[in-house]
Amino acid sequence: MKKKVSTMDGRSARKHTAILEAATSVFLDKGYSGTSMDDIAKLAAVSKQTVYKHFSDKEKLFAEIVLATTDRLDATIDLLADLPTDDAGLEENLTRLARQLLTSLTDPQVIQLRRLIIANADVFPDLGNEWYERGFERGLATLAATFQRLADQGLLRIDDTLLAANHFSGLLLWIPVNRAMFTGSTRHTDADLDRYAAAGTRAFLAAYR
Amino acid sequence: MKKKVSTMDGRSARKHTAILEAATSVFLDKGYSGTSMDDIAKLAAVSKQTVYKHFSDKEKLFAEIVLATTDRLDATIDLLADLPTDDAGLEENLTRLARQLLTSLTDPQVIQLRRLIIANADVFPDLGNEWYERGFERGLATLAATFQRLADQGLLRIDDTLLAANHFSGLLLWIPVNRAMFTGSTRHTDADLDRYAAAGTRAFLAAYR
DNA sequence: CACCGGAACTGGACCGTACAGTACCCACAC
DNA sequence: GTGTGGGTACTGTACGGTCCAGTTCCGGTG
Numbered sequence: 001m002k003k004k005v006s007t008m009d010g011r012s013a014r015k016h017t018a019i020l021e022a023a024t025s026v027f028l029d030k031g032y033s034g035t036s037m038d039d040i041a042k043l044a045a046v047s048k049q050t051v052y053k054h055f056s057d058k059e060k061l062f063a064e065i066v067l068a069t070t071d072r073l074d075a076t077i078d079l080l081a082d083l084p085t086d087d088a089g090l091e092e093n094l095t096r097l098a099r100q101l102l103t104s105l106t107d108p109q110v111i112q113l114r115r116l117i118i119a120n121a122d123v124f125p126d127l128g129n130e131w132y133e134r135g136f137e138r139g140l141a142t143l144a145a146t147f148q149r150l151a152d153q154g155l156l157r158i159d160d161t162l163l164a165a166n167h168f169s170g171l172l173l174w175i176p177v178n179r180a181m182f183t184g185s186t187r188h189t190d191a192d193l194d195r196y197a198a199a200g201t202r203a204f205l206a207a208y209r
Numbered sequence: 210m211k212k213k214v215s216t217m218d219g220r221s222a223r224k225h226t227a228i229l230e231a232a233t234s235v236f237l238d239k240g241y242s243g244t245s246m247d248d249i250a251k252l253a254a255v256s257k258q259t260v261y262k263h264f265s266d267k268e269k270l271f272a273e274i275v276l277a278t279t280d281r282l283d284a285t286i287d288l289l290a291d292l293p294t295d296d297a298g299l300e301e302n303l304t305r306l307a308r309q310l311l312t313s314l315t316d317p318q319v320i321q322l323r324r325l326i327i328a329n330a331d332v333f334p335d336l337g338n339e340w341y342e343r344g345f346e347r348g349l350a351t352l353a354a355t356f357q358r359l360a361d362q363g364l365l366r367i368d369d370t371l372l373a374a375n376h377f378s379g380l381l382l383w384i385p386v387n388r389a390m391f392t393g394s395t396r397h398t399d400a401d402l403d404r405y406a407a408a409g410t411r412a413f414l415a416a417y418r
Numbered sequence: 419c420a421c422c423g424g425a426a427c428t429g430g431a432c433c434g435t436a437c438a439g440t441a442c443c444c445a446c447a448c
Numbered sequence: 449g450t451g452t453g454g455g456t457a458c459t460g461t462a463c464g465g466t467c468c469a470g471t472t473c474c475g476g477t478g
Contacts, residue, residue, distance in 0.1 A: 011473060012426065031331070033242045036463055047428045048465085058464070118390045119328030122240070125393045132391035160408075167412050170383030175375045181327045182341035184334045199369075203376050207415035221453075245437055256455045257439085267438070420478090427472070433465085441458075448450085 016054050018044045024065045028112045032062055032120050059124070066127050069113055073135045076104040080143040083150070090155055091205055098172050098197035105173060106188055111180045118181075140165045156208050164208055171200035225263050227253040233274045237321040241271055241329050268333070275336050278322055282344045285313040289352040292359070299364055300414055307381050307406035314382060315397055320389045327390075349374045365417050373417055380409035 022044035026035045037058060041048040055061040079100050084093050104110065121128035143165035150156045158164045176188055176196060231253035235244045246267060250257040264270040288309050293302050313319065330337035352374035359365045367373045385397055385405055 010475095015427080031328070034332075037465080038463080047430090049429085049467090050427055052465070053426075115327055115330065118324055119240070121324065121391055122393050123243075128391040128393060132388065136387065136391070163408055166384045167380050167409070170379035170381070170409075171376050172379075174379030174383050178345065179341065182330055182337040182345070184331050184337060199372055200376070200379075203416040206417075207412040224454090246439080247437075256453095258456085259454060261439070262453075422477080423475100425473090425475105428470085430468095432467075434463105436463090437461090439459085439461105442456090444455080445453090447452085 015044070015046055015050055019046060019051055019054055019061075020065060020068065022046075023061055024069065027062060027065060028109065028116060031116060032123075062120075063124065063127060066113075066117060066124075067130065070131055070134050073139070076101070077135075077139045077142050079104065080139060080146060083146050085149060085153055085155070090150075090209075091201060094205065095197050095201040098168075098201050099193060101169070102172060102176065102193045102197055106176050106180055106193065111177075114177075115181065140169065143168065158208055164204075167207070168200070168204050171203050172196060224253070224255055224259055228255060228260055228263055228270075229274060229277065231255075232270055233278065236271060236274060237318065237325060240325060241332075271329075272333065272336060275322075275326060275333075276339065279340055279343050282319075282348070285310070286344075286348045286351050288313065289348060289355060292355050294358060294362055294364070299359075299418075300410060303414065304406050304410040307377075307410045308402060310378070311381060311385065311402045311406055315385050315389055315402065320386075323386075324390065349378065352377065367417055373413075376416070377409070377413050380412050381405060 019040065023035075023040045026039050026043055029035075030039075037048055037051060040061075041051050044051070051061075055064065079097065083097055086093075117124075117128055117131050140162060144161040147156060147158055147161045147164050147168075151158045151161065156164075176193070180188070228249065232244075232249045235248050235252055238244075239248075246257055246260055249270075250260050253260070260270070264273065288306065292306055295302075326337055326340050349371060353370040356365060356367055356370045356373050356377075360367045360370065365373075385402070389397070
C-alpha cells in the first residue's frame with residue numbers, strides 16, 4: 001500500500017503532470033486535430049507508450065485538459081463577486097470591475113481556449129456544454145448576485161438581475177471578444193480596453209440606474 | 210472559342226457549382242479537417258479528379274466557399290439600413306429590427322459558418338480577417354449610419370454612433386450567440402428570441418434616448 | 419550498504435487506415 | 449485521329465494506437 005502510493009508520488013506523478021502540461025500547450029497552440037500524440041510525447045519528454053499508459057486515448061486526454069483549464073476561470077469569476085458597495089464611487093467601481101473582466105477574457109490563453117472548445121463543439125458536445133455551464137453561466141449568476149446586492153441597496157434599479165448581468169457583459173465583451181475570435185491576433189491596446197470598459201459601464205448605468 | 214464557351218456553360222459550369230454547393234454543405238457540417246475531398250466529390254456526384262480540375266487544392270476550395278457565403282450576409286446587413294423613422298413607434302421598430310437581426314444571426318447555417326471560421330482562424334488568418342471586416346464591421350457601420358439618422362432627427366442622443374451600434378448588438382447577441390457557439394444545439398425558442406429582442410431594445414433605449 | 423524484484427519508462431518498429439494529391443485510361447465530340 | 453473532360457486506381461504520407469525488448473527508478477530486504 002504505502003509502497004504503491006509513494007511510487008505514484010514520484011516518477012509517475014511527475015510524468016503525468018508533464019504530459020498534461022505538454023498536451024495543454026500543444027492543443028491550445030495547434031488545435032485538436034492539428035496535434036499528434038507524438039507531438040505531445042515529444043514535448044513532454046516522454047515516450048508515446050507512457051502517454052497511453054496515463055490516458056487511454058486522445059479524446060480522453062483532450063477532455064481532461066479542457067476541463068482542467070476550466071478551473072482557471074474561478075479567479076475570473078471571483079472577480080465578479082467582490083464589488084465594493086459604497087454608493088459614492090459606483091461608476092468608478094463598476095468600471096474597474098469591467099476593466100478587470102476585459103483583461104481576463106481577452107487574455108490570449110483564454111481566447112485560445114474558447115477557440116478550441118468552439119472549434120470542437122460538434123465533436124465533443126459535452127465539453128462545450130460543461131464549459132458553458134461551469135464558466136459562462138456560473139459567471140453570469142455570480143454577477144447577477146452582485147447586482148442583486150446593489151439593487152437591494154437602491155443603487156441600481158433592476159427587475160431581472162440575470163438579464164442585467166447578460167447586458168453588462170454584452171456591452172463590454174461583444175466587440176473585443178469577437179474581434180479576438182476572428183482575427184487571430186489580439187490587437188487590443190490597453191487604451192482600447194479602457195475605453196470599452198468606460199463606455200460599456202456608462203451605457204449600463206444609463207440603462208439601469 | 211464558342212465551342213469552348215458553350216461546353217463550359219454546360220457541363221463544366223454545372224459541375225463547378227455542384228462542387229461548390231457540396232463543399233459548402235460538407236464543410237459546414239464537418240469542419241475543415243473533418244471533411245475529405247472524397248466526401249465532397251461524392252456528394253457533388255463528381256470524380257475527385259474533376260474537383261481538382263476546378264480547384265487547385267483543398268485550401269483554395271475552402272477559402273472560396275467561405276468567401277462566397279460571406280455574400281449571404283448582405284441580406285442581413287441590408288436589414289440594418291432600413292429602419293422606419295417615424296418617432297411614434299421607435300421602440301416598436303427597433304424591437305422588430307432587433308428581432309430580425311437575432312433571427313438572422315442565430316440561423317444554424319450562420320452559426321456553423323462562424324464556428325468554421327473561428328475554428329480555422331489560426332490556419333487561415335486571412336479568412337478570419339476578411340469575414341470580420343466584410344461581415345462584422347460592415348454591419349456595424351451600417352447600423353451606425355442608421356443610428357446617425359435617428360440622432361439627427363432627435364430621436365436618439367448619441368455622440369459615438371459606432372459605439373452605440375456595438376452596444377446595441379452586444380445587448381442583443383452576446384447571450385444567444387455564445388450559447389449557440391458552445392452548445393452545438395441551437396436551443397433558442399422563438400419566445401426566447403422575442404424576449405432578448407425586447408429586453409435588449411429596452412435597455413438600449415434607456416441608455417441612448 | 420548492497421542487492422533484488424517489480425513496476426514504470428523508453429525507443430522504435432509496426433499495423434491499419436484515412437486522406438491529399440497524381441497518373442493513366444476511357445468516352446465522346448469534332 | 450485529336451483533344452477535352454471525366455473516372456479509377458494508385459502513391460506517399462501522416463497519424464492513432466499497439467507491441468516488444470531492453471532500461472531505469474525506487475522501495476524493501478538481508
